[in-house]
Amino acid sequence: MKSFKVTDFNAPLTEVDEPTPQPFGKQVLIKVKAAGVCHSDLHIWEGGYDLGHGRKPLSLKDRGVSLPRTMGHESAGEIVAFGPEVTEVEKGGLKVGDVALVYPWIGCGTCATCLAGDENMCLKPASLGVYCDGGYADHMTVPHPRHLIDLKGLDPVTTAPYACSGVTTYSALKKVEKDFDSPIVIFGAGGLGLMALSLLKAMGGKGAIVVDIDARKREAALAAGALAAVDGKAPDALEQLAKAAGEPIRAVIDLVGNPATAQLGFDCLTKGGKLVMVGLFGGGAPWALPLIPIKAVTIQGSYVGNLRETKELLDLVRTKHIPSIPVTPMPLAKANDALHELQKGQLVGRAVLTP
Template sequence: MKSFQVVDFHAPLQEVDRPTPQPEGTQVLIKVKAAGVCHSDLHIWEGGYDLGHGRKPLSLKDRGVSLPRTMGHETVGEIVAFGPDVKDADKGGLKIGDVALAYPWLGCGKCPTCLGGDENMCAIKPNALGVYCDGGYADHMTVPHPKYLLNLKGLDPVTAAPYACSGVTTYSALKKVEKDFDTPIVIFGAGGLGLMALSLLKAMGGKGAIVVDIDARKREAAEAAGALATVDGKAPDALEQLMKKAGQPIRAAIDLVGNAQTTQLGFDCLTKGGKLVIVGLFGGGATWALPLIPIKAVTIQGSYVGNLRETQELLDLVRAKKIPAIPVTPMPLAKANDALVNLQKGQLVGRAVLTP
């Protein structure tokens, strides 16, 4: 089995060859067909998050992320083998040869949060594939149980792989502002998540979104994907542009970037009683004037990926509404390091997807 691993934070990925694992217990072995390269992978590669205000960066090592690690949490694969403890009732209709999306946001599986269906929020022992366990930057991968494999039923593996993260992340964030879909919402960031959000918003019945990005190419991509309007986040009058283009009070904003500038603009653009949902992890510190939070009665909510149920809902929505795929750039597995560097430099529009 060939994989590309983080062996040292900030260091180039290392190619590793080792025997292909055999599934144990309830594990399932899949042959990887597509693995998305996500911005979260950059944080793993770099080893942490910028917390701003002079604070010590949040170290992934301190959070239990050990090296070496094969990244890749947006993975589609063909089922090759089931472990000896997998019973027919566990398979949910899956069989050898089926192509499935691997749900990656696993927890301990035993705490009340996990048992309630929100493994992505587990605080006891997170076990996310490609983060705490080896993931899809490889030609094979093991998944702990068949319930985490969602049959693609004909969806293209390369364009479907991002649904495991950028898809379910934006779907879950959009659900948090669904009551405001009758008005234009604001979306910060027109990368893979932003373009995904535009497609999903339309399919979910939303009026549309004004997209903010500092990259002209990405704003063009957002317009092509159906944005109502776009705004350059660096423009000195960005706030005035947002208010004018919305044409009415802005009740909801989703920040897929998550830095001091975007969260401040997201907060400022909201009317009284509005909601800012923060998804992005670029980092930094908040700059809000605290008295304005109660004065405006705004809600500031974080949104972390999504649960298994939401991922299945998303795939069902994609099929039912025939949602167009976001732009993807297929790259061979051997180019995993190049894909990360391109993403780090902001040179990608949409998503890079590794294809072993």
């Protein structure tokens, strides 16, 4: 089995050849057909998050991310073998040869949070590609067949990003669904932003104004159906947002998550509005504290999504025939190149490794 592993933070990925694992217990072995390269992978690769205000960066090593680690949490592949303890009921109709999306946001499986179906919020995460090996490989093991969703003919290359960028944006959109009768504002026109535009339309939303500092990405957002695209660095960005909306802005989704986007997102909201923070770019909160109660604004974090939401999302993709976001297929051997291109902001849409 060939894989590309983080063997040291901020160092090139290491190509590793080792025996293909055999599934034991409830595990499932899949042959990887697609592995999306996500912005979160950059943080894993770099080893942490910038917390701003001169604070010590949040270390992933201190949070239990051990090396070496095979990244890749947006994975889809063909089922090769089931572990000996997997029952027919647990397979849920899946069989060898089926192509499935891997749900990666796995928890301990036994706590109240996991049992309630919110494994992504477990305090003892075992997320694939983060705490356990993921899809930057030609094979990977999945702990249990319940974490596999049959693609039923969907293209694994264009569908793989739904495991993170897709369910992340879907879950964030659901948090502002009551405001879909008005334009919402979305910060970031990368893979998540373009995904959000497609999903918003399928979910019945009026539309979104997209903010991005990259002209190419603003053009991509307009091509994907954005009502307007605003340069976040423009001196009159706030006025442009108000004019484009034509009414009070009640909902903002920040897919970037830096002080500038958080501030502009907060400022453009009307009283009683909601700011959903998704992006992990880093930095410290910029808001003047008295204005939070004065504006009665809700600031809510949104972290990926649960398995139920992922299944809902794939059903939505099938029934609404949602067009895929732009993807750039790259061979597994180009994993380092894909990360560098993403780091430099050179990708429109999503790079997807194809072992």
